[in-house]
Amino acid sequence: MDITDNGPKPNAFDIESATTENADYRRVAWTGKHLQVTLMSIEPGGAIGLEVHHGTDQFLRIDAGKGRAKMGPSKDDLSFQQDVEDGWSIQVPAGTWHDVENTGDEPLRLYAIYAPTHHAQGIVQKAPEDAEKDEEQGRDEPPPWIDEVDDQGEETA
Secondary structure, three states, X not given: OXXXXXXXXXXXXXXXXXXXXXXXXXXXEEEXXXXXXXXXXXXXXXXXXXXXXXXXXXXXXXXXXXXXXXXXXXXXXXXEEEEEEOOOEEEEOOOOEEEEEEOOOOOEEEEEEEEOOOOOOOOEEOOHHHHHHHHHOOOOOOOOOOOOOOOOOEEEO
């Protein structure tokens, strides 16, 4: 499925098909003024990566594969752990350290909804290393036309 992030304009697409067909680590599918939709694919044995978004709530939904969601008040206290699979959702409150690991033998396919917007409009990152590089080089910043910005920042472990 071909998805184009048309910014804060009306949009509709088959999110389940787009998610299960997506092979990129992260693909921003739609960027609004207040929230953003991203598609993700995590390889077996891989993970999203332990992080915290201080001013961003997240909703994640698994559409293929198996994993383990880990969350907690600090990177050393991930007291919430839940096995997840196709059909499960994960809600991550702002300020919560979190990670999702692929525990299966096929790619873990999921989508994430961020509020407020967190990534650059339409950015595609083939692998986790690409995402790290884009963040380090300032290429993965929300567009200037969004109404709300997570000015509290993000940390990774």
